[in-house]
Amino acid sequence: MVEVILLAIALAMDAFAVSIGLGAKAQKYSHQYVLRLAIYAALYFGIAQGVMPLIGYLLGAAMLGWLAAAAPWIGGTILIALGGKMLYEVFTADESDDDSDDLDVNDDINTDSDTVTATSKHGHINHRTMFTLAVATSIDAMAAGFTLNLLALNAWLACLIIAIVTAIFGWLGIYLGRRSGTWLEDKAEALGGIVLIAIGLKVMFFS
Numbered sequence: 001m002v003e004v005i006l007l008a009i010a011l012a013m014d015a016f017a018v019s020i021g022l023g024a025k026a027q028k029y030s031h032q033y034v035l036r037l038a039i040y041a042a043l044y045f046g047i048a049q050g051v052m053p054l055i056g057y058l059l060g061a062a063m064l065g066w067l068a069a070a071a072p073w074i075g076g077t078i079l080i081a082l083g084g085k086m087l088y089e090v091f092t093a094d095e096s097d098d099d100s101d102d103l104d105v106n107d108d109i110n111t112d113s114d115t116v117t118a119t120s121k122h123g124h125i126n127h128r129t130m131f132t133l134a135v136a137t138s139i140d141a142m143a144a145g146f147t148l149n150l151l152a153l154n155a156w157l158a159c160l161i162i163a164i165v166t167a168i169f170g171w172l173g174i175y176l177g178r179r180s181g182t183w184l185e186d187k188a189e190a191l192g193g194i195v196l197i198a199i200g201l202k203v204m205f206f207s
Helices: 002-025 031-067 071-091 093-103 127-150 155-180 185-206
Strands: none
Touching: 002 031, 002 071, 002 127, 002 155, 002 185, 031 127, 031 155, 071 127, 071 185, 127 155, 127 185
């Protein structure tokens, strides 16, 4: 159970970091707006993060029969690769800072372009953008879902735990971002990457 909670926390860090950014950019908005944004972040990120690893688990279960001997190494490699990807993104974040404004929840962006505005002129949250962010931050969780076949617990329960943990972090991220700005974003992703690498090593050598 401890492994699943750690995995859930690690997978939630991407959504947490995005939520912090959204909260930081919503500092000038009303408490009602921030509350609504927090609810949407919890729902969208939580549901996406719970469904994606379940898909990965089901796909992995179908292949586990003929991958049984190599499964720990494949699963461990996936987790280590995902952790390394998160750390890489932390260290290269400065290069993409200019592009982050494309998902600004406070800007009104031309809807004729490929970028979708997250708020209207009246401060309404755009559900399409929240959905896009939720999917983007949960893609890695689908790959990590394969490793649920290697853990001694109910995968459905594990996905529920991942969804709940992510929803909590999504909610908290909005308010932390509103209070402290974006300085926690990189730290959250770095922590997630380190935890994923540690779990990957355990799966490979101690499962």
